[in-house]
Amino acid sequence: DAMVIQNPRYQVTQFGKPVTLSCSQTLNHNVMYWYQQKSSQAPKLLFHYYDKDFNNEADTPDNFQSRRPNTSFCFLDIRSPGLGDAAMYLCATSRPRDRVTDTQYFGPGTRLTVL
Amino acid sequence: AQKITQTQPGMFVQEKEAVTLDCTYDTSDPSYGLFWYKQPSSGEMIFLIYQGSYDQQNATEGRYSLNFQKARKSANLVISASQLGDSAMYFCAMREEDSNYQLIWGAGTKLIIKP
Numbered sequence: 001d002a003m004v005i006q007n008p009r010y011q012v013t014q015f016g017k018p019v020t021l022s023c024s025q026t027l028n029h030n031v032m033y034w035y036q037q038k039s040s041q042a043p044k045l046l047f048h049y050y051d052k053d054f055n056n057e058a059d060t061p062d063n064f065q066s067r068r069p070n071t072s073f074c075f076l077d078i079r080s081p082g083l084g085d086a087a088m089y090l091c092a093t094s095r096p097r098d099r100v101t102d103t104q105y106f107g108p109g110t111r112l113t114v115l
Numbered sequence: 116a117q118k119i120t121q122t123q124p125g126m127f128v129q130e131k132e133a134v135t136l137d138c139t140y141d142t143s144d145p146s147y148g149l150f151w152y153k154q155p156s157s158g159e160m161i162f163l164i165y166q167g168s169y170d171q172q173n174a175t176e177g178r179y180s181l182n183f184q185k186a187r188k189s190a191n192l193v194i195s196a197s198q199l200g201d202s203a204m205y206f207c208a209m210r211e212e213d214s215n216y217q218l219i220w221g222a223g224t225k226l227i228i229k230p
Contacts, residue, residue: 031216033216040223042220043206043220045217045218050216055215055216088158090158092160100146100147100148100167100168100210101148101165102210103162104150106152106159106160106161108157108159109158
């Protein structure tokens with residue numbers, strides 16, 4: 001039944017050690033999003049793909065990269081995690097009919113700890 | 116200026132009572148959509164309900180309804196007959212038509228249902 005799947009659910013990495021988070025979807029949605037959410041805050045959009053078109057938010061650090069090899073999968077790469085990158089990372093998908101009604105559906109998130 | 120304001124950082128409500136979570140918004144775009152999401156402590160962001168700016172009727176989804184007052188720019192979420200499982204963080208979000216798919220999020224309201 002799971003429609004947006006994120007692996008792993010919990011990830012522990014060391015300071016400066018690259019880490020990859022994955023997201024897959026069975027909804028066949030053409031837009032996929034990556035959010036960062038710190039404790040007790042609203043999610044912050046990092047980037048999104050509309051099909052293969054990559055859209056980076058202006059304030060997303062260069063340390064964060066993304067790949068979308070096909071419709072179903074999207075990856076978040078953190079090249080050199082810092083302590084400030086410890087957060088929940090949420091993947092979402094949507095199939096917009098138009099920009100206003102577009103509803104995003106989220107995965108369960110990956111909680112990243114940086115030691 | 117804040118585009119989405121949730122004035123209640125936290126609320127305690129007795130089980131089985133109705134709950135109203137406040138959300139006011141600010142936009143000059145005539146076409147926009149309003150969304151409510153629930154985030155339990157597990158972290159997954161769950162879509163609850165959507166209201167379009169041109170919708171004539173207030174949206175309802177099971178126990179959730181949206182009290183949409185366009186002139187006041189408010190979109191309050193009403194949960195009828197609250198249950199213990201309703202304890203979570205609730206976020207109000209808005210998308211404007213000219214937004215490149217970005218959701219504008221409120222700060223959230225932490226709801227705790229007391230038995």
